[in-house]
Amino acid sequence: MKIILLGPPGAGKGTIAKALMQIDGSVQISTGDILRSAIAAGTDLGKQVEAVMASGDLVTDELIMDIMEQRLQEEDCKQGYLLDGFPRTIPQAEALKTLLAKLGEKLDCALELDLPREVIFDRLTTRRTCTSCGEIYNVKSKPPKVEGVCDVCGSAIVQRDDETVEAIENRLQVYNEQTAPLVEFYRKEGLLVSVPTSNLDQVLAAIKERLGN
Numbered sequence: 001m002k003i004i005l006l007g008p009p010g011a012g013k014g015t016i017a018k019a020l021m022q023i024d025g026s027v028q029i030s031t032g033d034i035l036r037s038a039i040a041a042g043t044d045l046g047k048q049v050e051a052v053m054a055s056g057d058l059v060t061d062e063l064i065m066d067i068m069e070q071r072l073q074e075e076d077c078k079q080g081y082l083l084d085g086f087p088r089t090i091p092q093a094e095a096l097k098t099l100l101a102k103l104g105e106k107l108d109c110a111l112e113l114d115l116p117r118e119v120i121f122d123r124l125t126t127r128r129t130c131t132s133c134g135e136i137y138n139v140k141s142k143p144p145k146v147e148g149v150c151d152v153c154g155s156a157i158v159q160r161d162d163e164t165v166e167a168i169e170n171r172l173q174v175y176n177e178q179t180a181p182l183v184e185f186y187r188k189e190g191l192l193v194s195v196p197t198s199n200l201d202q203v204l205a206a207i208k209e210r211l212g213n
């Protein structure tokens with residue numbers, strides 16, 4: 001599968017991507033995870049993006065396209081990919097279209113998780129993330145077995161810097177202004193599949209219907 005996951009922060013893109021990966025070996029590519037790993041590793045890239053990310057603003061299109069142009073040509077992408085958090089602006093979507101044409105690849109669909117704002121806000125303020133493997137937890141609905149410790153890899157689980165109320169409000173505003181227009185973009189491209197849920201079974205049914213199997 002070659003799918004773009006669209007939807008506001010907290011809609012469940014990462015969780016859905018991880019579940020879809022299990023189905024056919026497509027790889028999840030999360031630009032947020034790539035950037036957070038760079039920050040954790042203290043690389044030049046990490047230092048460059050740290051402050052912008054903590055505020056909830058977007059890093060530049062140029063930087064993201066440099067990362068993605070390389071990433072999408074790696075071996076594990078041949079099997080398919082689930083793009084989580086990319087593209088996030090119209091210029092990124094245009095650049096992706098050009099890149100895919102160059103690589104001779106076609107997307108299956110752009111899957112929009114269209115959830116109510118209140119659900120999103122509540123989820124984000126209660127979300128916790130593993131500092132090492134990126135596994136997502138929720139203090140209310142999906143707590144780790146041992147408080148503060150990742151079930152998967154044993155590393156520390158934290159609230160992200162950009163999950164303060166102020167940063168969350170900013171991220172939602174940035175989404176509305178810069179990313180929401182992608183819904184129309186992909187509708188016009190004939191690729192949009194929109195679901196009002198992040199329930200895995202319902203999402204899978206919508207994808208199967210679209211892919212015709």
Ligand code: ADP
Pocket residue numbers: 008009010031032033035052053054056057058059060061064084085086087088089092162171
């Ligand atoms: P979420 O979807 O939960 O908001 P992500 O993990 O996808 O979070 O992204 C976290 C942050 O990383 C964003 O707020 C932004 O600063 C940066 N980022 C991730 N992907 C992109 C992108 N495609 N373009 C610009 N900035 C990005």
